[in-house]
Amino acid sequence: MEDYTENLNSNSRDILSVSEVNQTADDFLRDIPPLWVSGEISGFKAYPSGHWYFSIKDSEAVLRCVMFKGDNAKVVNDPKEGDQLILFGKLSVYKRTGSYQMTVRQMELAGFGELMRKFELLKNKLNSEGLFEIKNSEQLPEINNKIAIITSSKGAAIRDVISTLKRRSPHTEILISPTIVQGEQSPKSILQSLKLIETQYSNNNIDAAIICRGGGSIEDLWAFNNEEVCRYIAQMKTPIISGVGHETDFTLTDFVSNYRAATPTAAAEIISEGSSRILEYFENAKLVLRRNIINKIKEKTQALHFLKKQLRTPKQKLNEQQLRLDEHHERIELAIKNFLSKKINLIDIKFVELNNVSPKSRLVKIFNALNVLKTNLNHQLLTIVNASNSKLNLIQEKIHALDPKGILKRGYSITTDGQNRVIKDAKRLKKGEVIQTLLSKGKVKSKVS
Secondary structure, eight states, X not given: OOOOHHHHHOSSOOOOOHHHHHHHHHHHHHTSOOEEEEEEEEEEEEOTTSOEEEEEEOSSOEEEEEEOHHHHTTOSSOOOTTOEEXXXXXXXXXXXXXXXXXXXXXXXXXXXXXXXXXXXXXXXXXXXXXGGGSOOGGGSOSSOSEEEEEEOSSSHHHHHHHHHHHHHOTTOEEEEEEOOOSSTTHHHHHHHHHHHHHHHHHTTSOSEEEEEEOOOOTTTTGGGGOXXXXXXXXXXXXXXXXXXXXTTOOOHXXXXXXXXXXXXXXXXXHHTHHHHHHHHHHHHHHHHHHHHHHHHHHHHHHHHHXXXXXXXXXXXXXXXXXXXXXXXXXXXXXXXXXXXXXXXXXXXXXXXXXXXXXXXXXXXXXXXXXXXXXXXXXXHHHHHHHHHHHHHHHHHHHHHHHOHHHHHHTTOOEEEOTTOOBOOXXXXXXXXXXXXXXXSSOEEEEEOO
């Protein structure tokens, strides 16, 4: 344990303010190079400014963190409570409160890199075996009367697919094969659904199939990178479209299917393309018929209006009154808006006046005055110290001038008797007495003769 007794008893104490202590701690931490930290996210808050404030923790400690808007804009998916993260950033001290924190520059989910490595290894393996070349888009039927959908029965993907098919191909029958699309049980559930679809295709009960789910992290979509699932899809006779995740998401089912769609909705649009063309033909015919009918109605309506103009009816008078009423309504509405605007401006002025006399404004003025006094005090202390140093230097010069050793250096000497008394008068010396002469360098003994 360090001993602070010497500093405690010292007459000169270097006393720091709280802000100076926090600044010193911040300077010390900023000398530490940027570092990587892993942990579980806790207490995540996104403020209107766009900045993120949160903590990461392990079983023994917690570290407060901040990630500013410019840096967190690069994060693809916002973190959520309990996520395991890997962070890169610098340590610092928030000087206002003295709290220790990490300013995060980069964030990623733990394990993401390892999953991508496994993804690329399996992709290369299946590609080298030629599984990506077995199916192609030309094997998809042009018109599909019966379609199977392999997805979760509760997700948004099933609603989007069904809505798109009903809009683009109303005659198409839809067979839904519910499956688990996320978690450890997902690959087994997907395989069961694929086998059921293959049986339906063999019995001529369906024309093609869609395997899909909504977007998510790489962990959420990992079931669609399962090797057994991919191998089964590659050897299926059923034409199949993969619509997993968002446009930027890629899974291995995309490569072994007949066609890869960017989203579940896009998959529904692709599989209903042929049927939608037939529907478009009927829609165009309906539009032409409707346009002809509308034109005929317009012709008759114009003739009727011409005849109506020849008559002066009570309805016309009512319309004129209605126009005047509308004008008065607009004037009243404008007057109300002007009145409210004036009141709002008056409230803003009162708010500014109130803010000027608020304790916070007074504290700011007092704080500024204290800073001025602090500056003046430092200047006065510096002046006193400089004057004391000058006075001390003058005293040192005088002491040096009176120092006997200084006189000796100029060539003088001091002679003493046997009792070490300085000899000032030669008459005091006796014959045979031993005397000593002190020079600038060394001593000389002599005997009086």
